[in-house]
Amino acid sequence: MNQQLLSLAIWVPILGALPVFWAGSDRRCLVRWLALAVAVAGFLVTIPLYTGFDPKIAGMQFVEQSPWIPRFNVQYFLGADGISMPFILLNAFITVMVVLAGWDVIEEKQAQYMGAFLVMSGLMNGIFSALDGVLFYVFFEASLIPMYIIIGVWGGPNRVYAAIKFFLYTLLGSLLMLVALLWLFLESRGSFNILDWHQLQIGMKPQILIFVAFLVSFAVKVPMWPVHTWLPDAHVEAPTGGSVVLAAIALKLGAYGFVRFSLPIVPDAAHYMANFMITLSLIAVVYIGFVALVQTDMKKLIAYSSISHMGFVTLGFFIFNQLGIEGALVQMISHGFVSGAMFLCVGVMYDRVHSRQIADYGGVVHTMPKFAALFIFFAMANSGLPATSGFVGEFMVILGAIKANFWLGFLAATTLILGAAYTLWMIKRVVYGPVGNHHVAEMQDISGREFLFLALLALCVLGMGLYPFPFTEVMHASVDNLLRHVAVSKL
Amino acid sequence: MLNNFVMPDLYPAAPEIFLLLMSFLVLFVDLFFGATHRWMAAMLTAVSLLGAALITLVTSDAQPVLTFSGMFIDDMLADFLKLMTYFAVLMMLVYSRQYLVDRGLDKGEFYLLVIYATMGMMIMISAANFITMYLGLELMSLSLYGLVAIDRDSTRGTEAAMKYFVLGALASGLLLYGMSMVYGATGSLELGGVAQALYQGHTEKTVLVFGLVFIVAGIAFKLGLVPFHMWIPDVYHGAPTAVTMFIGSAPKLAAFAMALRLLVYGLLGLAADWQKMLLVMAVLSIGLGNLAAIAQTNIKRMLAYSAISHMGYMVLGLMSGMVAGKIDPFTATNAYSSAMYYTVAYVLMSLGAFGAILLLSRAGYEAENLEDFKGLNKRSPWFAAMMLIMMFSMAGIPFFIGFFAKFAVLLAAIKAGYVTVAVIAVMFSLIGAFYYLRVVKLMYFDAPVDSAPITAGLDVRVLFSLNGIAVAGLGLFPNEVMMLCTTALLRSV
Numbered sequence: 001m002n003q004q005l006l007s008l009a010i011w012v013p014i015l016g017a018l019p020v021f022w023a024g025s026d027r028r029c030l031v032r033w034l035a036l037a038v039a040v041a042g043f044l045v046t047i048p049l050y051t052g053f054d055p056k057i058a059g060m061q062f063v064e065q066s067p068w069i070p071r072f073n074v075q076y077f078l079g080a081d082g083i084s085m086p087f088i089l090l091n092a093f094i095t096v097m098v099v100l101a102g103w104d105v106i107e108e109k110q111a112q113y114m115g116a117f118l119v120m121s122g123l124m125n126g127i128f129s130a131l132d133g134v135l136f137y138v139f140f141e142a143s144l145i146p147m148y149i150i151i152g153v154w155g156g157p158n159r160v161y162a163a164i165k166f167f168l169y170t171l172l173g174s175l176l177m178l179v180a181l182l183w184l185f186l187e188s189r190g191s192f193n194i195l196d197w198h199q200l201q202i203g204m205k206p207q208i209l210i211f212v213a214f215l216v217s218f219a220v221k222v223p224m225w226p227v228h229t230w231l232p233d234a235h236v237e238a239p240t241g242g243s244v245v246l247a248a249i250a251l252k253l254g255a256y257g258f259v260r261f262s263l264p265i266v267p268d269a270a271h272y273m274a275n276f277m278i279t280l281s282l283i284a285v286v287y288i289g290f291v292a293l294v295q296t297d298m299k300k301l302i303a304y305s306s307i308s309h310m311g312f313v314t315l316g317f318f319i320f321n322q323l324g325i326e327g328a329l330v331q332m333i334s335h336g337f338v339s340g341a342m343f344l345c346v347g348v349m350y351d352r353v354h355s356r357q358i359a360d361y362g363g364v365v366h367t368m369p370k371f372a373a374l375f376i377f378f379a380m381a382n383s384g385l386p387a388t389s390g391f392v393g394e395f396m397v398i399l400g401a402i403k404a405n406f407w408l409g410f411l412a413a414t415t416l417i418l419g420a421a422y423t424l425w426m427i428k429r430v431v432y433g434p435v436g437n438h439h440v441a442e443m444q445d446i447s448g449r450e451f452l453f454l455a456l457l458a459l460c461v462l463g464m465g466l467y468p469f470p471f472t473e474v475m476h477a478s479v480d481n482l483l484r485h486v487a488v489s490k491l
Numbered sequence: 492m493l494n495n496f497v498m499p500d501l502y503p504a505a506p507e508i509f510l511l512l513m514s515f516l517v518l519f520v521d522l523f524f525g526a527t528h529r530w531m532a533a534m535l536t537a538v539s540l541l542g543a544a545l546i547t548l549v550t551s552d553a554q555p556v557l558t559f560s561g562m563f564i565d566d567m568l569a570d571f572l573k574l575m576t577y578f579a580v581l582m583m584l585v586y587s588r589q590y591l592v593d594r595g596l597d598k599g600e601f602y603l604l605v606i607y608a609t610m611g612m613m614i615m616i617s618a619a620n621f622i623t624m625y626l627g628l629e630l631m632s633l634s635l636y637g638l639v640a641i642d643r644d645s646t647r648g649t650e651a652a653m654k655y656f657v658l659g660a661l662a663s664g665l666l667l668y669g670m671s672m673v674y675g676a677t678g679s680l681e682l683g684g685v686a687q688a689l690y691q692g693h694t695e696k697t698v699l700v701f702g703l704v705f706i707v708a709g710i711a712f713k714l715g716l717v718p719f720h721m722w723i724p725d726v727y728h729g730a731p732t733a734v735t736m737f738i739g740s741a742p743k744l745a746a747f748a749m750a751l752r753l754l755v756y757g758l759l760g761l762a763a764d765w766q767k768m769l770l771v772m773a774v775l776s777i778g779l780g781n782l783a784a785i786a787q788t789n790i791k792r793m794l795a796y797s798a799i800s801h802m803g804y805m806v807l808g809l810m811s812g813m814v815a816g817k818i819d820p821f822t823a824t825n826a827y828s829s830a831m832y833y834t835v836a837y838v839l840m841s842l843g844a845f846g847a848i849l850l851l852s853r854a855g856y857e858a859e860n861l862e863d864f865k866g867l868n869k870r871s872p873w874f875a876a877m878m879l880i881m882m883f884s885m886a887g888i889p890f891f892i893g894f895f896a897k898f899a900v901l902l903a904a905i906k907a908g909y910v911t912v913a914v915i916a917v918m919f920s921l922i923g924a925f926y927y928l929r930v931v932k933l934m935y936f937d938a939p940v941d942s943a944p945i946t947a948g949l950d951v952r953v954l955f956s957l958n959g960i961a962v963a964g965l966g967l968f969p970n971e972v973m974m975l976c977t978t979a980l981l982r983s984v
């Protein structure tokens with residue numbers, strides 16, 4: 001049983017989605033409970049991944065390997081290490097939150113809504129656990145389909161534009177990656193095994209070309225400045241659940257790609273391009289931070305804040321030290337909780353007032369005190385307040401950056417100011433002050449269901465902020481191994 | 492004179508002979524029962540195809556067999572492609588039955604022409620001689636011209652048939668001219684003989700290449716490659732949808748066989764020349780097909796341009812057999828089998844996409860505009876999901892068969908050193924993704940315009956569902972069909 005844990009994490013949600021689709025949208029009660037059961041089951045099967053994980057082993061655990069397409073030596077090859085395992089759990093956990101969040105908010109085609117998220121969840125687990133290039137690519141691209149449908153069917157007024165932009169932008173990146181994967185297959189004399197590729201000797205020029213191909217693919221997904229423009233559109237138009245999954249998990253796929261592909265396969269190119277990557281990351285941190293400051297739409301503001309936070313992640317990767325990479329990974333998980341929670345908070349308000357404009361609110365604390373407390377807590381986490389998870393990752397990356405170069409750390413640290421500025425200013429305008437208008441006055445405080453998912457996330461954020469050791473412990477050996485691997489030139 | 496006559500071995504051609512005999516039966520049955528029992532002709536046609544499939548399976552031989560003085564070949568490749576052809580034609584018959592009945596087109600002529608066109612394809616697939624190839628091609632083409640104009644009262648259909656006929660005749664002329672030049676240079680009409688002569692090298696290169704250009708032009712016309720693609724959109728658009736489905740499926744297999752037999756089995760010695768020609772046409776087809784498809788509002792026209800681009804991708808595999816001026820059998824087989832796999836995958840997707848049009852059409856109403864797909868998800872979530880599978884598969888998104896088809900040809904192209912071409916090809920497939928996404932958008936994001944219930948019969952519903960499941964299932968488990976393609980090629984001449 002221990003051997004098929006990753007397969008279970010992938011296929012339980014995907015196959016579980018079939019009865020949800022089959023139940024049809026007319027039987028809403030059945031659909032919801034079925035979807036919740038599948039999501040919870042999907043989460044439960046990932047727990048042994050954490051409890052059975054041996055933090056001392058740097059390599060892959062829970063490995064499953066069997067031929068899939070012998071014609072091209074493609075294998076069904078799964079495995080998780082300290083870098084990927086936490087994301088599988090995070091993903092399964094967020095899926096439960098999303099199902100709860102869509103409970104009675106989604107009125108149209110609820111079966112398809114729930115089913116799409118379950119399929120999406122399984123596919124993303126596949127991305128995190130695939131160790132075969134084709135398998136990875138297949139999951140990576142297939143995950144676009146449910147998200148396209150989610151944005152397009154249940155999204156806002158401009159959903160069609162946002163959905164198509166999202167799809168084509170991400171497809172652009174992944175197609176170049178496909179060419180790079182095929183090239184690596186031929187260069188490695190017929191292997192799609194990612195671990196084989198890690199050992200493959202490659203010349204400098206092809207390394208740079210492969211790095212660029214991967215960069216386009218992953219940078220779009222992260223998203224890094226200047227290919228980030230699809231994200232605000234997608235976030236604004238997507239339904240709450242879509243935004244949560246996008247921010248909490250989908251953005252991590254690109255960053256994960258860097259550590260699984262770019263750094264170990266083409267380390268020399270990664271070192272060569274490091275300054276370029278750091279520059280892009282800092283632009284994202286500082287410039288996008290300013291952009292976030294002037295947003296009038298809450299979802300857009302959080303979207304830009306996500307880009308800025310993800311800039312931190314890529315910065316952490318390309319300073320090549322333990323603190324940087326571990327900090328970046330912690331930041332990714334923390335951002336998964338925090339941004340997910342922020343979008344859920346906006347969703348809670350949107351369900352009541354049907355507006356995302358900051359100007360349409362004011363004085364929410366007077367009508368929704370319980371909600372306001374949680375919202376402010378998440379906002380604090382978003383701006384990196386100590387004792388929240390947001391602080392841990394940012395602090396580690398800043399420390400790592402200062403180790404590499406003082407001014408790098410200095411610029412990166414501006415995020416603490418900028419992040420606090422745009423988040424707290426939004427809080428001030430939305431939550432505090434006198435009650436803005438009669439819509440706000442009529443708002444009901446959160447229901448038990450809404451309290452449940454927000455409180456669960458708050459616990460995670462707080463727990464991770466106070467005691468991040470369980471997270472860093474599992475990563476340590478793998479990150480150490482990665483750094484030693486990257487330090488060796490392949491030329 | 493007659494004393495020299497040696498009775499040829501008819502055994503390898505048994506499926507063709509059986510189909511020919513059955514066609515007479517269809518003719519008779521239609522003559523006597525056509526007015527009262529219209530279903531009989533359709534049923535008999537289906538039975539003859541199944542019978543031909545059975546005979547093909549039974550007479551299948553691991554070794555290639557030549558007959559009719561070396562003019563006709565029966566090998567694994569022929570058996571495989573013929574089986575696929577019967578399969579595609581059978582699916583077309585089931586898909587289009589209701590459509591034909593509703594429009595009064597279910598006449599004996601339709602079924603007879605379908606049988607003869609199928610026979611033409613089978614002869615093309617089994618041709619080992621320029622003359623056999625030409626005969627098969629003409630039998631197929633003439634039957635198809637007739638089928639396009641089967642709806643006598645439709646001006647659009649008649650116009651399409653005229654256009655198809657004139658351009659098709661021109662292409663046949665080009666092909667014949669090219670064949671005569673190659674004959675002049677090599678002294679042989681047999682593909683094996685031509686290959687032999689090229690191998691020995693005592694040939695007039697100028698005449699040969701001149702002939703090659705015309706032959707490639709003829710092949711490109713049948714495949715619908717730019718710049719010989721002009722007929723495709725008009726014929727696809729003008730023909731009754733059932734016929735469009737027919738033209739858009741099985742003949743692609745025959746055209747692939749023609750390209751493979753002529754270029755690889757016959758003219759491999761000139762590979763350096765024809766690979767360059769195919770390269771240019773492949774890139775142009777992929778580019779123009781994908782760009783022009785965006786502008787279409789009629790789904791049949793859109794699928795026509797999509798067919799052009801798909802054939803471009805297929806040719807990408809066909810032209811990748813030779814690496815750095817040398818032909819290595821292993822690499823070459825890989826490249827040709829990737830092209831073959833692409834063709835098979837495309838036929839399956841194409842049948843499904845046209846099947847969706849037939850599914851939504853009803854008496855007096857053609858669901859051929861993109862608008863007609865609006866809100867399909869509200870009318871029938873299941874069929875919308877099936878069409879979604881077809882569209883994403885055509886766009887080359889995994890887990891569907893279309894992705895693995897593109898995967899195989901791109902791998903072959905990169906292996907042959909065409910990395911830039913592969914990058915161009917994937918970039919155009921990005922553009923192509925847009926119009927497939929638009930169909931999904933119409934089905935899922937928009938409200939229905941046409942809210943009439945779907946009236947298609949159970950057979951069409953089941954077949955369309957199976958088609959969608961096959962496209963998805965063969966994407967999850969692509970190995971078997973890939974292996975079949977490779978084995979068929981390996982066991983052939």
